[in-house]
Amino acid sequence: MDERRRLRIVGLLIRLAVVGGAYYGSARLGLELSLVRGSVTPLWPPTAVAVIGLLAGGYGVAPAIAAAAFAVNEPMSSTAAAVAIAAGNTVAPMLTVYLLRRVGFRRQLDRLRDALALSAFALIGMGVSASIGTTALYLSDEISSGRYLTTWLVWWTGDAMGVLIIAPFAWSLWSLRPRRWRAPNWQRLGEGAVLLAAVGVMSYFIARSETPLLFLILPMLVWIAWRLQQAGAGSAAVVCSVIVTIAAVNREGLFGEETLLHRMGVLQAFNTAVCLASFVFAAAVTQRREEGDALFLREHRIAETLQRSLLPDTVPHVPGVGLHARYIAASSESDIGGDWYDIVALDRNRVALVVGDVIGHGISAATAMAQLRMALRAIASECENAHDVLQRLNRLVLNLYPGVIATVLYGEFDVVKRAFCYANAGHPPPLLITDHEAFFLEGGVRPPVGVSGDVDYVDTRVELEEDDTVVLYTDGLIEQRHEPLDARLEMLRRVALEGPSGLEERCDHITSVLLDQGVTDDVAVLSFRAMSMAGESLTLKRPTMPATVADVRGILRRWLTDNGASDREAVEILAACGEAHTNVVRHAYSTTSGTVEIDASIVDGSEVALVVRDYGQWRIRNPADQAVGGRGLGLMNALMDSVDIHSNSHGTEVRMSRRLSVHG
Amino acid sequence: MDDLAVLEVEHHEGVGVLRLSGEIDVSNVDDITGQLASALSGVRRGVIDLSGLQYLDSAGVGMLITVAAEAHARGAPLHIVLPQEAPIERILMIVDLPRLAVFHSSLADALPLP
Numbered sequence: 001m002d003e004r005r006r007l008r009i010v011g012l013l014i015r016l017a018v019v020g021g022a023y024y025g026s027a028r029l030g031l032e033l034s035l036v037r038g039s040v041t042p043l044w045p046p047t048a049v050a051v052i053g054l055l056a057g058g059y060g061v062a063p064a065i066a067a068a069a070f071a072v073n074e075p076m077s078s079t080a081a082a083v084a085i086a087a088g089n090t091v092a093p094m095l096t097v098y099l100l101r102r103v104g105f106r107r108q109l110d111r112l113r114d115a116l117a118l119s120a121f122a123l124i125g126m127g128v129s130a131s132i133g134t135t136a137l138y139l140s141d142e143i144s145s146g147r148y149l150t151t152w153l154v155w156w157t158g159d160a161m162g163v164l165i166i167a168p169f170a171w172s173l174w175s176l177r178p179r180r181w182r183a184p185n186w187q188r189l190g191e192g193a194v195l196l197a198a199v200g201v202m203s204y205f206i207a208r209s210e211t212p213l214l215f216l217i218l219p220m221l222v223w224i225a226w227r228l229q230q231a232g233a234g235s236a237a238v239v240c241s242v243i244v245t246i247a248a249v250n251r252e253g254l255f256g257e258e259t260l261l262h263r264m265g266v267l268q269a270f271n272t273a274v275c276l277a278s279f280v281f282a283a284a285v286t287q288r289r290e291e292g293d294a295l296f297l298r299e300h301r302i303a304e305t306l307q308r309s310l311l312p313d314t315v316p317h318v319p320g321v322g323l324h325a326r327y328i329a330a331s332s333e334s335d336i337g338g339d340w341y342d343i344v345a346l347d348r349n350r351v352a353l354v355v356g357d358v359i360g361h362g363i364s365a366a367t368a369m370a371q372l373r374m375a376l377r378a379i380a381s382e383c384e385n386a387h388d389v390l391q392r393l394n395r396l397v398l399n400l401y402p403g404v405i406a407t408v409l410y411g412e413f414d415v416v417k418r419a420f421c422y423a424n425a426g427h428p429p430p431l432l433i434t435d436h437e438a439f440f441l442e443g444g445v446r447p448p449v450g451v452s453g454d455v456d457y458v459d460t461r462v463e464l465e466e467d468d469t470v471v472l473y474t475d476g477l478i479e480q481r482h483e484p485l486d487a488r489l490e491m492l493r494r495v496a497l498e499g500p501s502g503l504e505e506r507c508d509h510i511t512s513v514l515l516d517q518g519v520t521d522d523v524a525v526l527s528f529r530a531m532s533m534a535g536e537s538l539t540l541k542r543p544t545m546p547a548t549v550a551d552v553r554g555i556l557r558r559w560l561t562d563n564g565a566s567d568r569e570a571v572e573i574l575a576a577c578g579e580a581h582t583n584v585v586r587h588a589y590s591t592t593s594g595t596v597e598i599d600a601s602i603v604d605g606s607e608v609a610l611v612v613r614d615y616g617q618w619r620i621r622n623p624a625d626q627a628v629g630g631r632g633l634g635l636m637n638a639l640m641d642s643v644d645i646h647s648n649s650h651g652t653e654v655r656m657s658r659r660l661s662v663h664g
Numbered sequence: 665m666d667d668l669a670v671l672e673v674e675h676h677e678g679v680g681v682l683r684l685s686g687e688i689d690v691s692n693v694d695d696i697t698g699q700l701a702s703a704l705s706g707v708r709r710g711v712i713d714l715s716g717l718q719y720l721d722s723a724g725v726g727m728l729i730t731v732a733a734e735a736h737a738r739g740a741p742l743h744i745v746l747p748q749e750a751p752i753e754r755i756l757m758i759v760d761l762p763r764l765a766v767f768h769s770s771l772a773d774a775l776p777l778p
Contacts, residue, residue: 546691550668553687553719571719571751578721582690631759632722638758 012060019053020064027072030162034249042267043245044158046072047126048166050093055107059094066090081140088132092159096125107171109230110290115283119164119275126159150261157268165241165271168279169234176231192232195224196239203240207247212254214244214270221277229289230282237278241271303336303363304329306370316343318351319538320415320558322469322529324503328511330476330519337522338365338406339474340373344380347547349415349554352380352389355427355472355526356408359448368404372397372449376410386410386423390449390457394425397450405450409472413464416554418530420470421461425449428478428489431471431496432462433506438497440489441470469503469529471496476521477514488514503529533562537601544585544593544614552598553578563602565660573608573658576639579632580612580654588616588652607659615651668692669717671699673707676775680707685716688724697727704731711774713745720752725759732764745771 026045034041046069053061069086077085099121105114134152137143143151199220206213217240225233248255248267255263315323325341338358346352354376358369375396376389383389389410397404409430411422422430422441426448429440443460464470478488492514499509507527515523538559542548553574560570577598584596597613636643640656647653669686682703688696704710717724728744735742742765746753756762768774 546689549689549691550687553689568749568751568754572754574719575721575752575755578689578719582721582723585690631725635722635725635755635758639755 015053015057015061016064019049019057019061020068022049022053023065023068024071027068031072042154042158042161042248042264043165043241043271044162045166046089047093047122047129047159047162048170050089051096051122051163051167052170054093054097055100055105059097062090062094065093077137077142078140081136081142084136085133088129088136089159091132092125092127092129093163094125095128096121096163099124108175109168109171109279109283110286112280112284112287115280118167119280122160122163123156126156126163129159130156150264153261153268154264157264157271161241161268161271161275164275164279165237168230168282169238172230172234188228192224192228192235195220195228195232196235199224199236200239200243203243206253207244207255208253210254210256214254214266215273217244218273218277221274222281225278225282226285229286230279233278233282237274241274244270299363300336303366306336306363306366311340312342316345318343318345318415319536319540319555320349320531320533321351321413322503322531323351323526324507324528325526326507326511326524328476328515328519328523328525330522336363336366337361337476338369339476339522339524340369341472341524341526342373342377343526344377346381346412348551350412351415351528353411353413353470353472353526353528354380354408355474355524356406357427357474357524358404358406368401368406371401372404372406372408376408380410380412385459386412386421387444387457387459390423390425390446391455394449394455394457395453398453401450403450405448407448407475411470411472413470413528413530415530416558418464418466419461420464421459423457423459425455425457426451428473428475431473431493432464433469433471433496434465435467438493440493464530466530466532469506469527471507471510471525471527473525474523476519476523477511477525479521480517481520503527533559535563535602537599540598540600542596542598544589544596546585548596549578549581549585552581556598556600559600560608563608563660564606564662565608569658569660572639573610576636576643576656576658577610577612579636580610580656583632583654584612584614584616584652588614590617603657606662607657609657610655612654613651617649669696671696671703673703675707676771678709679775680704680710681713681771682707682710683713683716685718687719688717688727689719689721690723693723693727696724697730700727700731709740711743711745711768711771713771714752714756715745715747715750715770717750717752720755725755725761728756728761729759729764732761736764741766743768743774745769745774 023046026049030041030043030045050065053065066086069089070082073082073085100117103117105117109115130152133155134148137151138145138148199217202217202220206216221233221236221240224236245267247253248263251257251263255266311327312325315325323343325343327341330337338360340356342354344352356369356372358365358372360368372393376393379389379392383392390408393408397406407427408425409422409427411420411430413420422443424443424445426445429442432439432441441460441462444458446455446457478485478492480488492510495510495513496506499506507525511523511525538556540552540555542552556577557570557574560573565573581596581598588594588596594614594616599611599613601609603609636656641658643654643656645652645654667686669684669688669692672683674681674683680703682700684696684700732742744765745768746756747769
C-alpha cells in the first residue's frame with residue numbers, strides 16, 4: 001500500500017485514539033458529579049469531546065466515541081443497555097455536528113448566529129441521546145417509570161450543558177494559541193486572572209449560601225464577555241458552572257433539602273443563563289466589534305479611493321515641456337492626507353503647475369483638497385499671473401471653506417519664453433536644477449491660503465535654459481522626525497544634483513533616497529523641464545478663436561527655431577501657416593466655433609511639413625482671398641515649396657512643406 | 665497683458681515717425697488699422713517704421729496695401745523703413761508693396777523726407 005494511504009490510516013488511528021481516550025477520561029471525571037443512579041450527571045463533558053472531535057476530525061471518529069461510551073456504561077448497566085446507550089451517545093453528537101455543518105458553523109464563535117446555532121442544535125441532538133439512553137435504562141429496569149421524566153431531563157440538560165459549557169471554552173483556548181512568537185499581553189492576562197478568581201470566589205460563596213443569589217454571578221460573566229470575549233467568557237463559564245454544579249450535587253446551600261427535580265431545575269436554569277451571559281453574549285460582542293472594524297476599514301478605503309480618483313491620473317503631454325508626477329501614499333496605518341498636484345494647460349502657451357497640501361487628515365481633508373484643486377483650475381484659466389491666482393484662491397477659501405488651511409505652490413511656465421513665474425503660499429520652495437548646480441527658488445513666501453484675508457501674494461519670475469529642471473514637492477518628502485529641516489533640504493538639493501539626468505529617473509532617485517526610512521506622510525512630487533522640440537513632431541488642437549492664432553504661432557516659432565530654422569525662414573513659414581489657420585478661424589465653421597488641428601513635423605532631416613486641418617463645412621472657398629484680392633493663397637504658394645488643399649464633406653486639410661536651408 | 669502689436673508715434677524734424685512693432689494677425693489687425701489711420705491723419709508728413717515687426721500675414725499686408733494705395737492715389741506716397749535683413753522683408757516684396765510705397769533701409773536714410 002502506498003505512502004499516502006498509509007499516512008491517512010495512521011492519521012485516522014491517531015484521531016480515534018485521541019477522541020476515544022479523551023471521551024473516556026472526561027466521562028470518568030463527569031461521573032463524579034452524578035445525580036441519578038451514579039451515572040446521569042448534570043454536566044457531562046464527554047458530549048463536548050464528541051462534538052469537538054466530530055467537527056474537527058470528521059465522522060470517521062464515531063467508532064471511537066461509540067467504543068468509549070460503551071466502555072463507560074458497561075460496568076454500570078446490562079450489556080444490551082450499554083450498547084444502546086453507546087449508540088445514542090454516538091448518534092446524538094453526530095446529529096448535532098451534521099446540523100452545525102449545514103449552517104456553516106464556525107468554531108471561532110464570532111457571530112451571534114453561530115452561538116445560537118450551537119445552543120439550538122446541542123439541545124436537539126442531545127434530546128436524541130437522552131431519549132435513547134433513558135429508554136434503555138427503563139427497558140432494562142434500572143429506573144422505574146416514575147423516574148423516567150426526571151432521568152430524561154437530567155440526561156438531556158446534562159448532555160447539552162456538557163457541550164455548551166465546555167466546547168466554547170475549549171475552542172476559545174485553541175484560538176488563543178499563538179501562531180508565532182508574540183509577547184503576551186500581561187495586562188490582559190492579569191485582568192483575566194483577577195476576573196476569573198473573582199468569579200470563582202463569588203460562585204463558591206453564593207452557591208453555598210441559602211439565599212438565592214445565583215443571579216449575581218451573571219453580571220460578572222457579562223462583564224468578562226465584554227472585556228475578554230470568547231476566551232474570558234468560556235473560562236469564566238466553566239469555573240462558575242462547575243462550582244455551582246458541584247454544590248448542587250452535594251446538596252449545599254440553596255440546593256439542600258430540595259427534590260432532585262427542583263435542584264436540577266435551578267441548576268440547569270442557572271447553566272442556561274451562564275451560557276447566554278458568556279459565549280452567546282461574547283459572540284454578539286465579537287460580531288459587533290468586527291462590524292465596527294470593517295466599517296472603519298471601509299471608510300478608510302473610501303477616503304483613499306476618493307483621494308486617488310481626485311488626482312490627475314495621467315500627465316498631459318505639453319509640447320516643449322517634459323513633465324513627470326508621482327504620488328506616494330503613506331502606509332495605511334496613518335490617515336489619508338490632503339496632498340495634491342495638478343498640471344493645467346493655459347492659453348498663450350503657458351502650463352500651470354501646482355502642488356498643494358491641505359492641513360489635516362481623513363475624508364474631510366481629502367474632500368477639501370478636491371474642492372481646492374478644482375477651484376484653482378478654474379481660477380488659473382481666468383487670471384493673468386500667479387499672485388492673482390493665489391489671491392483669489394485665498395478669498396475663496398476664506399469665504400466658502402472656513403477652517404480649511406492649505407499650503408500651495410502655484411507657478412506658470414511659459415513654453416515659448418521659457419520663463420517660470422510662481423507664487424508661494426507657505427509651501428516648501430521648489431528646487432531648480434541646471435546642468436551644473438541646484439538651488440531652491442525661495443522667492444516671495446507668504447502665509448498659506450485660508451489663514452487671513454490680509455495677505456498679498458507676489459510673483460517671482462525665473463528665466464530657464466533648455467534642459468533646466470524644476471522640482472515641486474510636498475513636505476512629506478522633507479519632513480522626518482528627529483532631523484532638522486535644513487539638513488533635509490540640503491540632502492534633497494544634493495541628491496537631485498547628483499542623480500540621473502532623466503526626468504523620471506531623477507524623480508525616482510530623489511524619492512527613493514529621501515524616503516528610504518519609510519513614508520509617514522503622503523508625498524506628491526511634480527517635476528518639469530524646459531525641453532527642446534528638435535526632432536519632435538508637434539500636434540496642436542485649438543478652438544477657432546482669433547486669439548489662439550498668436551498662441552499657435554508662438555509655439556510653432558519655438559519649434560521651428562529648435563529644429564534649425566533661421567529667423568526669416570521661421571517668419572515666412574509662420575506666415576503661410578498663419579494664413580491657413582486664419583482661414584479656418586474665419587470661415588470653416590459657420591455658426592459655432594470648432595476645432596483646428598495643426599501638425600508639424602520634420603521630414604528627411606530638414607523639410608518642414610505642416611498640416612492645418614478643420615472639420616467644418618466651408619461655405620465660401622477661401623473668402624479671405626476675395627477680401628484682400630486673392631492674396632492669401634498666393635502668399636502661401638510663394639512662401640512654401642508646396643501647398644495642397646484637400647476638401648471633403650468632413651473637413652479640409654491644407655498641407656504645405658518647405659525645405660530649410662542647412663546652416664554650415 | 666502684452667499687446668500683440670504696438671504703435672508708437674515720434675516726431676523728428678517735423679516728420680511723424682510711426683513705429684509699428686510686434687505681430688499683426690487676424691486678432692488685432694482691425695485695431696491696428698484704426699490706430700494707424702488716426703496717427704497718419706494727425707501728421708502732415710509721415711514715415712512708417714516696420715523694423716520692429718516680427719510677423720505679418722495677409723491680414724497685416726492687406727492693411728498696409730490699403731493705406732499705401734490711398735496715399736499713392738493722393739499723390740503723396742507712403743515712406744516705409746525696413747532693413748533688408750528684416751524677417752518680413754520678402755513677404756512685403758512678394759505682395760509688391762514697393763510698387764505703392766517708397767522703401768528705405770533705415771530711418772537715417774528716410775530723413776529728411778523729400
